[in-house]
Amino acid sequence: MTQPINRQNTVRNERPKAPKPTVSMKWPTWQADRKSQLAFGGLLILLAIGLTVAFCSYLITGEADQSVLSKMTIASVRESGIEMRNYLGILGAVIAHIFIFRWFGIAALGIPVILFLSGLKLVFNFELLPLGRTTKAVLFYMTWLSALAGYIVLATDSIGQGSVWCGGIGYEVNVWLFSLIGWGGIAIIGFALFVFLIFFYGITKLPSITLPQRPVSAPRQSNEREEEEEPEEDDEDDVADFIDVKPKNNGFSKPVPPPVSETSEPDPEPEVKPETKPADRTPVAATSGKKPLTFTIADTTPIEPSSEPSQPVADVYAGPTDEVDEDALKLHGLYDPTLDLPRYQFPTIELLTEYPENKKAQVSAEELEANKDRIVETLQNYGITIDSIKATIGPTVTLYEIIPAAGVRISKIKSLEDDIALSLAALGIRIIAPMPGQGTIGIEVPNKNREMVAMRSVMTTEKFTKSTFELPVVMGKTISNEIYVADLAKMPHLLMAGATGQGKSVGLNVLLTSLIYKKHPSQLKLILVDPKKVELTLFNKLERHFLAQLPDSDEPIITDTKKVVNTLNSLCIEMDNRYNLLKDAQCRNLKEYNAKFIQRRLNPEKGHKFLPYIVLVIDELADLMMTAGKEVEQPIARLAQLARAIGIHLVVATQRPSVNVITGLIKANFPARLSFKVTSKIDSRTILDTGGAEQLVGMGDMLFSSNSDIVRLQCPFVDTNEIEDICEFVGSQRGYDSSYNLPEFAGDESGSSEEKEIDLENRDPMFDEAARLVVNHQQGSTSLIQRRLKLGYNRAGRLIDQLEAAGIVGAFEGSKAREVLIQDINTLEELLKSLN
Numbered sequence: 162m163t164q165p166i167n168r169q170n171t172v173r174n175e176r177p178k179a180p181k182p183t184v185s186m187k188w189p190t191w192q193a194d195r196k197s198q199l200a201f202g203g204l205l206i207l208l209a210i211g212l213t214v215a216f217c218s219y220l221i222t223g224e225a226d227q228s229v230l231s232k233m234t235i236a237s238v239r240e241s242g243i244e245m246r247n248y249l250g251i252l253g254a255v256i257a258h259i260f261i262f263r264w265f266g267i268a269a270l271g272i273p274v275i276l277f278l279s280g281l282k283l284v285f286n287f288e289l290l291p292l293g294r295t296t297k298a299v300l301f302y303m304t305w306l307s308a309l310a311g312y313i314v315l316a317t318d319s320i321g322q323g324s325v326w327c328g329g330i331g332y333e334v335n336v337w338l339f340s341l342i343g344w345g346g347i348a349i350i351g352f353a354l355f356v357f358l359i360f361f362y363g364i365t366k367l368p369s370i371t372l373p374q375r376p377v378s379a380p381r382q383s384n385e386r387e388e389e390e391e392p393e394e395d396d397e398d399d400v401a402d403f404i405d406v407k408p409k410n411n412g413f414s415k416p417v418p419p420p421v422s423e424t425s426e427p428d429p430e431p432e433v434k435p436e437t438k439p440a441d442r443t444p445v446a447a448t449s450g451k452k453p454l455t456f457t458i459a460d461t462t463p464i465e466p467s468s469e470p471s472q473p474v475a476d477v478y479a480g481p482t483d484e485v486d487e488d489a490l491k492l493h494g495l496y497d498p499t500l501d502l503p504r505y506q507f508p509t510i511e512l513l514t515e516y517p518e519n520k521k522a523q524v525s526a527e528e529l530e531a532n533k534d535r536i537v538e539t540l541q542n543y544g545i546t547i548d549s550i551k552a553t554i555g556p557t558v559t560l561y562e563i564i565p566a567a568g569v570r571i572s573k574i575k576s577l578e579d580d581i582a583l584s585l586a587a588l589g590i591r592i593i594a595p596m597p598g599q600g601t602i603g604i605e606v607p608n609k610n611r612e613m614v615a616m617r618s619v620m621t622t623e624k625f626t627k628s629t630f631e632l633p634v635v636m637g638k639t640i641s642n643e644i645y646v647a648d649l650a651k652m653p654h655l656l657m658a659g660a661t662g663q664g665k666s667v668g669l670n671v672l673l674t675s676l677i678y679k680k681h682p683s684q685l686k687l688i689l690v691d692p693k694k695v696e697l698t699l700f701n702k703l704e705r706h707f708l709a710q711l712p713d714s715d716e717p718i719i720t721d722t723k724k725v726v727n728t729l730n731s732l733c734i735e736m737d738n739r740y741n742l743l744k745d746a747q748c749r750n751l752k753e754y755n756a757k758f759i760q761r762r763l764n765p766e767k768g769h770k771f772l773p774y775i776v777l778v779i780d781e782l783a784d785l786m787m788t789a790g791k792e793v794e795q796p797i798a799r800l801a802q803l804a805r806a807i808g809i810h811l812v813v814a815t816q817r818p819s820v821n822v823i824t825g826l827i828k829a830n831f832p833a834r835l836s837f838k839v840t841s842k843i844d845s846r847t848i849l850d851t852g853g854a855e856q857l858v859g860m861g862d863m864l865f866s867s868n869s870d871i872v873r874l875q876c877p878f879v880d881t882n883e884i885e886d887i888c889e890f891v892g893s894q895r896g897y898d899s900s901y902n903l904p905e906f907a908g909d910e911s912g913s914s915e916e917k918e919i920d921l922e923n924r925d926p927m928f929d930e931a932a933r934l935v936v937n938h939q940q941g942s943t944s945l946i947q948r949r950l951k952l953g954y955n956r957a958g959r960l961i962d963q964l965e966a967a968g969i970v971g972a973f974e975g976s977k978a979r980e981v982l983i984q985d986i987n988t989l990e991e992l993l994k995s996l997n
């Protein structure tokens with residue numbers, strides 16, 4: 162568990178490049194030699210068995226031998242010819258006599274246990290129990306039990322036969338204790354056990370004396386995570402409480418069945434891969450307009466989950482194992498973050514409304530035929546002949562795919578978009594020329610009767626329930642009636658636009674619902690920003706489960722612009738902190754980091770902890786951009802640029818996708834964009850970089866663009882009362898003491914005054930030390946000061962400000978560490994002298 166400090170440093174600073182010294186250099190050769198291992202291990206096992214036999218025999222037959230042995234040496238016993246009763250003869254009797262009578266009493270039986278475990282390890286390379294830890298425990302308990310037995314023997318005045326029980330050590334200790342404090346020795350013996358338990362099991366907190374009337378769901382005020390770990394039930398025995406308390410927080414907890422088993426909900430942690438490929442479409446025989454069309458209506462066949470299995474957690478990162486807490490791993494198994502709230506129940510599917518099936522898209526054969534004829538005719542009017550046409554009926558639109566005759570230019574068809582729309586007398590015609598990867602031209606025509614895609618119907622598909630995405634989000638139904646599930650973690654940020662009343666709020670609710678159905682509160686935190694103050698308020702019931710906010714916030718849903726700015730900046734700090742943790746752990750992303758933490762390969766005492774995903778949702782960006790402009794733009798852009806690897810994902814929505822809201826800076830950092838119907842082609846271009854969103858038909862009809870692919874989807878529908886029920890279901894369960902605390906951020910008003918306030922006369926007592934640290938490392942970073950000097954973030958932040966005021970480090974430079982203005986320690990010492 163404890164590693165030499167210099168080795169840790171090497172790992173941290175030099176990353177994985179430096180080859181490790183080979184094992185054999187340190188390892189005594191006999192241990193590396195398998196034959197010697199087998200021989201020695203075998204000997205240990207034999208000894209263990211022999212000692213057990215000798216000890217047991219001594220306990221049964223020892224009385225007779227005892228009197229002989231206490232008076233004579235081995236040699237004299239042999240010479241005298243007296244026969245020993247011990248099953249293992251003189252040697253057995255002598256050894257048992259020493260270990261039991263002279264030393265530990267009956268507790269000496271611990272010795273063969275250690276020998277046996279060591280033998281097993283050497284011979285079979287099998288650790289029944291963690292060897293080092295068990296040895297320590299056995300040695301302690303042997304001594305302690307001997308002392309306890311000694312006390313009892315003394316107290317009951319049964320010194321004769323009782324000496325076998327307590328051994329010489331227990332007896333002598335108690336004689337000494339008795340001479341010191343009389344019968345009070347038991348207190349010392351009890352206290353010794355108490356101290357051992359504290360250090361051995363790392364107990365920092367005793368089971369609290371719970372007030373009997375406290376309601377389970379009453380909010381608790383403490384911000385300490387430890388506070389969450391109060392024993393939930395009184396029926397657990399005290400020792401179990403002792404042992405469980407701390408471990409649950411620091412990654413060394415005792416495993417308890419995860420909540421998944423308590424619920425009928427789908428496994429929240431499976432793992433697969435996206436599937437966005439449209440299903441096969443049935444070609445419809447058709448040519449230059451004369452042959453009759455036969456259409457096959459596409460069915461909603463849920464897609465088989467991808468066969469690509471997830472990487473087993475243990476294999477995700479096979480880096481250095483020097484920090485593995487083997488003992489904790491053996492004792493407690495993998496760390497389970499869901500133990501924070503072990504009884505948490507995932508929301509059930511019954512909370513979502515079931516809509517009647519007859520709401521499926523109804524497109525009659527006549528409608529199809531008529532549309533086809535009109536398309537063909539219109540094109541012919543403009544001199545465009547086609548070779549074939551096929552149709553696929555989607556929930557909102559029907560896609561007609563045509564193959565134009567040889568020599569027809571695609572741009573010509575595209576330019577006829579409005580004319581075709583006019584002749585089909587329908588809104589929302591979208592022409593896709595050419596269809597990517599199909600070699601055809603697509604014409605999407607809205608259905609007269611569209612299908613409402615109910616949230617419940619998509620949530621029950623295998624595609625979603627078996628999704629192994631990190632942050633699965635049901636985006637909707639494609640034109641070929643497939644359920645489209647995307648991974649927010651891979652997007653990694655989503656920009657959403659849509660004119661008012663076109664389904665944006667429903668879209669956000671769908672996104673949040675998907676995440677809540679799939680993630681345990683320990684794995685996901687949401688920051689909800691709602692300047693309109695109405696849309697996301699329903700979610701405030703999730704405060705103590707899923708919401709994250711600034712420490713001093715009173716409102717779980719952020720509505721005030723100033724708070725938004727502070728929250729964004731705080732999130733930037735969280736991002737920097739997380740990067741430091743990842744760097745320290747030599748992990749490239751959050752998934753690797755958490756996998757490593759779960760395997761107990763990261764030491765919580767060095768600040769490592771399980772990191773939940775953080776999803777920031779901003780319902781109306783336009784509002785914020787108008788009131789705070791650059792103040793929101795910059796942190797958003799910074800987060801969008803850098804936060805992907807450390808599990809912070811942004812979802813930003815706006816009604817007005819104009820360039821002064823979705824600025825170049827923001828847009829460039831949001832590769833995934835989603836547009837509901839917008840009012841103009843310009844808006845569509847701003848959000849999607851192409852037209853088309855202005856021709857959508859509203860009510861959740863949308864275009865989703867990611868990785869330069871654009872798909873038309875029908876967003877599922879989830880009503881506000883369904884959201885209310887889900888939030889009520891989650892919110893009424895036992896949650897954390899408070900919402901997840903983001904790092905403190907002082908706020909802008911203090912920003913300028915702070916500079917003036919920095920009074921170098923009143924420097925922090927750690928100022929000189931921090932200055933030396935920064936100059937030695939040539940790295941002006943708050944987290945360096947924080948880690949090395951073991952300070953809180955705020956104090957480290959103040960120190961760095963003072964260092965800046967003293968001219969030791971340069972100004973704040975965003976994500977980069979500050980420049981160190983003093984190059985060598987001598988110059989620094991002179992400066993410090995002058996300051997003093």
Ligand SMILES: Nc1ncnc2c1ncn2[C@@H]1O[C@H](COP(=O)(O)OP(=O)(O)OP(=O)(O)O)[C@@H](O)[C@H]1O
Pocket residue numbers: 613614659660661662663664665666667668816860861862875876877878879
């Ligand atoms: N996916 C959907 N399926 C069916 N109907 C929908 C869908 N999305 C939205 N609607 C309908 O459109 C109405 C308006 O949707 P929503 O409230 O999401 O619009 P909005 O874009 O958020 O508007 P605003 O910006 O004014 O809040 C809903 O009340 C609902 O009737």
